[in-house]
Amino acid sequence: MTEKQIERFFCNACKQKTKHFIRGEFNKHDDDGEFWNKRRMLIIECCGCENLALVKMTLFSEDVVYFDDPHTGESDSEGKWEEIIYPPVTYRNPPTWFEDLPDPTLCAISHEIYNSLQTGSHFLATFGSRTLIDRLIVLTVGDKGNFQKGLQALQDGGMLSQHEREILTPVVDAGNAAAHRGWAPTKEQIAVILDTVEGLIHRLLVLPKLAEELEEAVPSRRSGAKEKAGKPVAAVTIKNKIDAAPKDLLKTYEDLVRRLKLLGDDVTIHPQKHYMAFRRNRNFASVQIYNQKRVVRVYLNLDPDSVELDPSIMRDVRQIGHFGTGDLEITLKSKEDIDKTFALIEMSYEIS
Numbered sequence: 001m002t003e004k005q006i007e008r009f010f011c012n013a014c015k016q017k018t019k020h021f022i023r024g025e026f027n028k029h030d031d032d033g034e035f036w037n038k039r040r041m042l043i044i045e046c047c048g049c050e051n052l053a054l055v056k057m058t059l060f061s062e063d064v065v066y067f068d069d070p071h072t073g074e075s076d077s078e079g080k081w082e083e084i085i086y087p088p089v090t091y092r093n094p095p096t097w098f099e100d101l102p103d104p105t106l107c108a109i110s111h112e113i114y115n116s117l118q119t120g121s122h123f124l125a126t127f128g129s130r131t132l133i134d135r136l137i138v139l140t141v142g143d144k145g146n147f148q149k150g151l152q153a154l155q156d157g158g159m160l161s162q163h164e165r166e167i168l169t170p171v172v173d174a175g176n177a178a179a180h181r182g183w184a185p186t187k188e189q190i191a192v193i194l195d196t197v198e199g200l201i202h203r204l205l206v207l208p209k210l211a212e213e214l215e216e217a218v219p220s221r222r223s224g225a226k227e228k229a230g231k232p233v234a235a236v237t238i239k240n241k242i243d244a245a246p247k248d249l250l251k252t253y254e255d256l257v258r259r260l261k262l263l264g265d266d267v268t269i270h271p272q273k274h275y276m277a278f279r280r281n282r283n284f285a286s287v288q289i290y291n292q293k294r295v296v297r298v299y300l301n302l303d304p305d306s307v308e309l310d311p312s313i314m315r316d317v318r319q320i321g322h323f324g325t326g327d328l329e330i331t332l333k334s335k336e337d338i339d340k341t342f343a344l345i346e347m348s349y350e351i352s
Contacts, residue, residue, distance in 0.1 A: 013051035020044040088118035130175025274323035284352035286324025299326030
């Protein structure tokens with residue numbers, strides 16, 4: 001391989017500029033006599049990780065600077081090629097815990113922010129980050145009418161310290177400046193904004209649910225004998241928990257699954273990481289199992305305001321982060337609990 005067949009480009013896998021093999025190339029030169037432009041289309045392969053990408057390079061005659069070489073005195077020129085890489089360059093990856101976000105809307109907003117970063121849309125990423133804080137407020141303390149009242153509710157509820165609020169203030173101001181004054185942060189500034197917002201989301205929404213999963217993974221004292229080290233918390237799935245469920249709890253879970261399947265031939269089951277999704281046209285029941293607590297939890301696609309809540313087994317979770325879709329949570333401990341609440345499950349099925 002000659003030196004001309006190796007050039008440096010940004011590698012999405014290595015996250016830096018590296019040497020690449022040129023595996024394919026197409027060149028075109030358009031010239032109307034006064035102006036010209038050159039185009040190069042390259043298929044490149046990272047010399048280190050072997051990641052493949054497509055590069056489009058364009059050079060216009062107006063972007064060429066002519067000068068005399070200071071050493072030889074001969075005329076020379078230098079042009080700045082415009083370079084676009086496909087897939088787009090990813091300077092920042094989503095956090096590994098994104099898949100554990102308990103709210104689908106929050107997850108969707110976050111993914112849109114990272115997609116905008118790939119195209120250099122720092123405006124969108126900045127006021128999108130403010131939208132994340134808005135959504136976090138609604139999930140934790142409800143809709144308080146305006147942003148400042150929402151922040152105050154977080155602080156009054158002990159979920160946001162004065163120190164954290166002071167850190168959050170410039171992030172909120174950045175979102176307002178992007179939306180109303182046309183200000184866009186640099187790559188380094190957007191990193192600070194996202195670090196701040198993601199840290200708050202992780203602490204308020206993700207860690208509480210992962211702590212609950214950790215509780216499931218830790219052997220209880222009543223188990224008596226020493227147990228082998230379990231899987232990492234992130235690796236414990238709904239299938240793992242079903243396989244390890246005590247007999248009485250497994251019987252309750254299996255009885256619920258049997259009755260969910262009997263609701264109709266259009267019922268399909270879609271295993272997720274933390275729950276089993278039972279779907280018609282959309283999810284109508286998201287089922288989780290908690291072995292330490294000895295309960296099965298079901299999230300239904302129902303408006304809690306339309307239901308007479310039994311606080312002993314039902315809960316409105318519109319403002320509580322949770323895995324699975326649905327705003328009404330039902331906690332089942334026995335077949336009797338299934339019988340008592342199955343009319344609500346049927347209602348969720350009918351409207352989904």
